[in-house]
Amino acid sequence: MRFGGLTAVNNVSIAIERGEIRAIIGQNGAGKSTFFNCLTGVLRPTAGRIILNGEDIAGLPPNRVSHKGLARSYQITNILPGATVLENVRVAAQSRHHAWNMLRHRYSFPDLIDRSRAVLEAVGLRAEEEELAANLSHGAQRNLEIGIALATEPQLLCLDEPTAGMSVSETRSTVELVRRIAKDLTIVIVEHDMEVVMGLAQTITVLHYGEVLAEGTPAQIQANPRVQEVYLKT
Amino acid sequence: MLVLDNVHTYYGKSHILHGVSIEVRAGEVVGLLGRNGVGKSTTLKTVMGLVRPAEGHVTFEGREIGGMASHHVAHLGIAWVPEDRRIFKLLSVMENLRTGLDRAGVTDAKKKDLLDKVYASFPVLAERRGQAGGTLSGGEQQMLAIARAMMLEPKIILLDEPTEGLMPRMVSQIHEIIDVLHRDGVAILLVEQNVPLTLEASDRVYIMEKGVVRHHAPAADLRANHAVIHQYLGV
Amino acid sequence: MGLPLEQILIQTINGLVNGMILALVASGLTLIFGIMDVVNFAHGELVMLGAFTGATTIAITGNFWLALVAATLVIAMFGAILQISTLRPLIGRDPLTTILATFGISLVLQKYALWQWGPSARKLQEPITGQFSLFYLQYPWYRIATAVLSAAIIGALYLFLKYGKYGIWIRAAIQDRVMAQAMGIPVPLLHTAVFAIGAGMAAASGVLFGPLAGVTQTIGADFTIRAFIVVVVGGMGNLGGSILASIFISLLEAYASLIVSPAQAVIVSFVALILTLLFRPTGLFVPTPK
Secondary structure: OEEOOEEOOOOOOOOOOOOOEEEEEEOOOOOHHHHHHHHOOOOOOOOOOOEEOOEEOOOOOHHHHHHOOEEEOOOOOOOOOOOEHHHHHHHHHHOOOOOOOOOOOHHHOHHHHHHHHHHHHHOOOHHHOOOEHHHOOHHHHHHHHHHHHHHOOOOEEEEEOOOOOOOHHHHHHHHHHHHHHHHHOEEEEEOOOHHHHHHHOOEEEEEEOOEEEEEEOHHHHHHOHHHHHHHHHO | OEEEEEEEEEEOOEEEEEEEEEEEOOOOEEEEEOOOOOOHHHHHHHHOOOOOOOEEEEEEOOEEOOOOOHHHHHHHOEEEEOOOOOOOOOOEHHHHHHHHHOOOOOOHHHHHHHHHHHHHHOHHHHHOOOOEHHHOOHHHHHHHHHHHHHOOOOOEEEEEOOOOOOOHHHHHHHHHHHHHHHHOOOEEEEEEOOHHHHHHHOOEEEEEEOOEEEEEEEHHHHHHOHHHHHHHHOO | OOOOHHHHHHHHHHHHHHHHHHHHHHHHHHHHHHHHOOOOOOHHHHHHHHHHHHHHHHHHHOOHHHHHHHHHHHHHHHHHHHHHHHHHHHOOOOHHHHHHHHHHHHHHHHHHHHHHHOOOOEOOOOOOOOEEEEOOEEEEHHHHHHHHHHHHHHHHHHHHHHHOHHHHHHHHHHHOHHHHHHOOOOHHHHHHHHHHHHHHHHHHHHHHHHHHOOEOOOHHHHHHHHHHHHHHHHOOOOHHHHHHHHHHHHHHHHHHHHHOOHHHHHHHHHHHHHHHHHHOOOOOOOOOOO
16 A cells, blocks of 8 residues: 555555454554555555455445445544434444335334344443443443444454553453454454453464564464564564 | 652543553653553653643642643743654754744853754754755654754653654664763653663663553663563563 | 737736735735634624724824824734634634634624724725826826735735744744644744734735725625635645735736626636635645645
């Protein structure tokens, strides 16, 4: 991915298996965000392909990418603060079913409500469904963000620093949440928190100056001297 | 001289600092290490008055400065060199320096003196004094950012990742500059991810994780203690 | 249709004269926007108040030049008070708030002027009478004088910004407010000072404009609209750009009024605005961002 004279992501090739949990880590400026934005349709890569389920989705806008089965959460919380928790999720769920139906009352789709409640159950927010999203704690808002992504019934869920700004206990509960929902999903997660990464990921990709530095299981990455060098000496 | 006591800082709802306590004594170089996103820059910004602490106290020379407007903080003798340098790109090198030089109570003789000193320490800036800040290379901009802070004759400089994105040769130059400042009695709170540099240049080091200080030791002790370094900074 | 060269040359001079007065108004507006992100919808009313203050001073003292200085200083001070009382408390809020605030202020100022000076138009006596022969016309010296004076004031502003100590502070704060303040520069004070300078310059242009047309409490709106067009076309916060854009827009209108009536000629300014927003939204006279 080139921006003018700057090559932010250079020849990165990654293959993610269905059902995998993949973490992408790297120092500041390594190209994680740029790569992530290319993957999720926010940026159009200058070269290369992104193949999801056999189809090249590179350059598709985020709404089309969502329909192809890829959902993402954002680093800066992107929920609808003025709506209830249930409403936040229902809106996302409706993008999948009855999306264009503007005539019926929003609560006349019981299947949507059920689906939304199931998602809230999965992210641990079922009890707060009538609460205004703005009134939730930060950790709960971040989890709601994950719930919104889940409601679009993705096959690939992309999480962008999901535990940013969370306390240690909130972080732990989010890690458990992700483990729970990972059973039927493929997950790609960008994170700085090593505890989260080591605890969740099956495979880790390390980016450095826009290129893949190393790839492997958490144990392999921890034992990799080049990776340690990068992290300890920058 | 500078004390943070149980400081909590938020960006909106995001709770970044969960009770940070740090101290920098006069003339000391104190390192602040930690991975990305743990709150190191936010700690410096809280001191500088760019964000207001929600809880806890920030005191400088006994005076409470938490939430004070940043130009007052600068007048007290605290200078900030931010992570992205933030050179005034359309101002010349000389004009960039003047933003720190044109203060109340500085005689013309003193101004000349400070400029001469800085041009001697950074000859490349002397060469480029008429050039616009935006035309300088990354390393030169870093020099300018530090020189600009020195114009304030500060008692303490908050240095945020000065070696980020710089070539190894420049990293050792930064090390030299830190040493010179140290000799001149300027205290430094050095936020870095470059562990060897920090351990060599600092007297004491704090290590942060997830918005709190997790470890605190003299730099000498940490140089030998690889396990701690690996735990909080490695992979 | 061949337009006589003389007409074109006369309109060129008219365009330049109008352009310089407009530049005086627009440079204040663009500086205010550049340093504090305030869209000052009351700027034209500052022009209008300057003109009225000038008229009153002339009525008392009979001296035009004194009126020019007095109006500039009085309105500058008024601008400072206005900024401190109504705009400073709004810093950091959503931009719509300041737009509404300045719009409200413009309405208040218009009504105030109506109450203070009455509904009939004031005419200011021009300080320099006499004309010179320009082709088939008798061209008033005063018009040339206003252009020269405006250029002088803008020139002084430019030198102040480029070489003065406070000029450097202002330029630094326009580029990076947060960093400037972290360098010990009292940015809130600069905001007030720049607003005062902008107000003073607007008042000066009001006094200069006075003899050219009547002064009523509604003349502000025209100035505000044109000044905004200039600020957008010239690049927000860009002093040089706003001067070039003022001349550019005024020349366009001057040439257009050869073909259509002057009231309709203002349409070309809007066309220029729309084209700029479509194709070069950062401003026509701004170097292409790298």
